[in-house]
Amino acid sequence: MIGENCSSGNNAALLLSVIDSIGKGILVFNGKVIYCNSAAEKALGYPAGSLEGKDPSEIFPVDSKLLSSCLFEEIYDCEMGGEFNFQTASGALAALKSEIRSIDFEGRSACMVTFDVSSPADKQVKKLAETEQLFRILTENSFAGIYIYKDKYIYANPEYLSKTGYSMDELKQMSPWELVHEDDRRFVKENVLRRLAGEVFDQKYHERKIITKSGEIRTVRVATNTVMIDGEFAGIGSTIDISDLKQLQDGLEEKVREETLKRYEQEQLLVQQSKLAEMGAMLRSIAHQWKQPLSAVGMLLQDMTRTFSSGGLDKEYIDWVHDTASEQISYMTETVRDFMDFLRPSKERSLFTIEDALWPTLKIFSHQAISHELSIEMKCGLKRDASEEMSVRIKSVSSSNIFVDCENCGRNDVYVEGYRNEFMQVLLNIFNNAKDAIASAKKQGTLTESGRITVRLADLEGRISIDIEDNGGGIPEELIKKIFDPYFTTKSSEQGSGIGLYMVRAIVENNMGGEVRVRNGKAGAVFSIILDRHMKSTSAAGSC
Template identity: 30%
Template structure:
């Protein structure tokens, strides 16, 4: 498409650019009243200007005709949208329904169709030709009656729009009339140029050039005077709208006045570079005065630094971010000038404004601080008490272990008595054999073998003793039956010597397993066996001189789907009811004269209940006591 350059196309092109930009802005604001109508007007002006600029710059006749006809279509588009804009601004947008809008536009649609398609050219614009003038190549033509009608109809539609703008201007309050005056001027300028044929060069139309001025006037009305924000919604009269606005304002005032929270409206203040430097207090409610104890007259219209007596605007960074990002936020803060805590909600309000809703949370914050201090003190006390308790339990565990070791040493001494006697006899026999000259190699080997067996037995007893009191590091599965037998092995000799029989129940013949600390478990069994032995001996001592029932300690183990129960029964003296609740207390004993420490049962319960998640309980009556250990059953491997 051959083109040439002429300065006369710059203004139409600039007009197209300005009007297209405003059309895009109006499209983004299309949810507001009259924004769609304004967008249509701007699209029509931008398209008309661009088409005429290309028409002027082209060098071929058919190209000029094509762009002329396209420009005529944009002129037709202008009519319905400028009437829509006029009706919206005048408050009678409801009158201009789609049906009426189509009827108003129908004559133009007919004339435009004839112009664009070339039907009945003698009635429309025809006889197109090129004109060379003032260094330009322009389109010459002859207008028919139908095209004259088209131009007049467009002028009449714009006149109607001007009338509607004037009506809105008369009804509006004086501060709001400026935007209507700009609309009237923007519409009248192209009309005046067209009516009076104002042009510097014959054949060149200045109408599209004046559309630049129209676009600028529209831009000022929209961006500076905020036309789209204050334009009335075309669903009723101005009186109805003012009544609704007044009612809405009364509701707002009633709502704000009766709020328990303080409310303040602010306007952000910017410096020359557009950076926030302060904010002005625009409006406050009654609760603002009550909460802050600051009279309204002392803050209204003042900058925050002046109102609150601070060197910088309080929380300016937070408020400016709300204004710039248009996102509400909430924060709790301590306001130093008043030495009080506040919970503040912030929301954007208008272009550079923001609203704050706040409550005084000073009492709540101070109560929280007191609670934190109390919790800290309580945690320190708990930590201290826990440390003392752990230390005491360690001491008790050590004492219990020492007491059990004393019992074990006695048991070992009893077990060593027979092996030592055997070794002593072997030594004596070897001395006698030497004197009688009967000490042969075979005799020495045989004696040495017997002695080594006795020493090996004594060594294994010591190793069992050392293993027995070695604390376990982790929980393991173990055989309950084996551990009971290992504990029993240490005292079985003593029990037999004292005439106490060990009887196992039917359940003991079956294998049973548990999870826990096996060495500690053996200590518990040993403690219970020793307690049973002492109880039987005490009963036998009290029955001196009468028929005595032989001492018996019974051991049985039973299982359920989720637990294992070990029962150790003795036919001793029993536990008197008045001390039954105290037998698991540390240092409680009824055998102080016999060397009792009172920590065996206490440590046994700790091991079973705290260490192995089980339970240790008892039942007792004169002549019979049962200690029952309940442990979680081990999962099958």
């Protein structure tokens, strides 16, 4: 009917001008737009004569279900009204008050849509145009690269185009994962496909590498999400280029690694320095300790010469000389072996008992203890299977012998973890400091009784505490905070290096996860080493 009117004669022209002047937009569809009036073209932003022949899907978004069902299927007696979404020529959406009815067109049903082009629909189109303009201002001036894709890119803002180096036309031929570096490509492709399948999940600020058109690799931080465009699922992404930051960060990390290594090497050097410093004094006392066995062996040789001259060199005499000399030599060998053991760094972290470290340290220190007339007392308050109390007394019975008395030593099942030789160094540092403090107090006349070092082992809320107390007068309160600083010493340059306690803290706190505390007791300083207690299931029965 319309077609007839459109196609012929003056009547048709008259009719059309009437239709145009009624102030409503009119569209007639039958698969395609087969008629529209100029009000409809104007309202939807199409140039005159360009709307006819268009596919309805270009004018009505697919998600306007009512309308689409009315348009795309054979319809009879359709009559409905309400607000429906129209898509203008610029792609903006406008909700316009409309009426739809089916009409008869050349024996087939067609659909006629009349819609309001006056306000408020007019305003709405304008508003949408403004919104679109705002969207463009926003995205086109954004510092973030923004893109929208379906299976290929459908939109990218200028920032994204400039960062990737591609034109919009080129991107329209590309899937979003194509410019992603192969390290991240699989992950990105999986996510893109999940979004296109309609899965909604937030992905904020993950990093990925992209390859620009010129082949440059850039690192970007991306936030993506799933959106709906024209009734289909799509993905949107917003990217910030962080390549410069990343470079800076990588550089910093490298620097930190280098510095850490340097520091570690310096600390290793310090460990060795401090070991040697502590050993210096000790070696002097070994030399002293060797005097006696050496002179004993010398006297044996003299005696042998004399006995030979007097003809008394028989088997019994030779055996006696052999046994006596061997005893002296094995004492000397043992002393050296103890020192060599101590100097060798421990190779592996291991579980060891306090006594495993304490006893050899005391053995080495005993030479010093003897020459400084010190007594060392050990009290064990650790809860063990067999006994609650253990006491080890080390006292000199002669100038070349140390007598160790171990009483009530129960099952040896209290372990700590770390490097045993380093821990021996810790103990030796503290013993040496105690010995120095006692010697200086004696020299100054503030200590008149004999020097004493007491070692106490105790349980401390599931941990072990080893207290080492002396009677050397203590540390002046104003210095107590400084004594762990590297190179802090109150001794002469020959006597002190100031690295002993620094190493004590580094070994206990960094390598063994423990703690070192210091306070002044009644007669001198008290150093406490607190360590985690470990149990060994196959504990060996041991003695001190």
